[in-house]
Amino acid sequence: MNPLQALIRTRMAEKHWSFAEVARRGALPRSTVHHLATNEQPSRPPHPQTLTRLAAGLDLPAERVRAAAAEATEHTVLTLTTDPEVEFLVSAVGRLSREDRRYVAKLVRTLLARSAADDTGKIGV
Structure with missing residues (x-):
């Protein structure tokens, strides 16, 4: 189990939440939460906005979720800024x-x- 999977599953167990509940709380598709919790070998880190929403769904600090995703994929995970133009450029490139x-x-x-x-x-x- 990779670090992101472990974080998701541990938090879900602590809170007695389902994939659907985490998805609802984070405004994510249920399939995305399920995929992140079950995909053992992600080839690249999830989109920064996905990680921010996942953190909200898990009620955890975004940095903790980003760190787990970075460790799981052995990539640096970009942090979203509060500048919408920078967010757009980073996500679009x-x-x-x-x-x-x-x-x-x-x-x-x-x-x-x-x-x-x-x-x-x-x-x-």
Whole structure:
């Protein structure tokens, strides 16, 4: 059993909650909660918003759920920010083609360089 499964199952047992109850409390599909609690070998971490909702459904701190998911998948789990534009960018970039991601990365590097130049008083790129 991976750490995320163990956390979900332990909390459900402590509270005597079903998958449906956790799903309802976290505004998630029941199938998502079931999948996270039963999938032994996740290939990638769940979406950050899914983990935030799962934490709400389990009535646990989001950081605790994110840490368990990161350990289960051996990946870093991104933390959602309170900035909706940043959330959108982070969640959308993975749906782009590889070529488009490269274009976005180049654009971001250019914008960061321009911002750094502006901060030092140099003329922008």
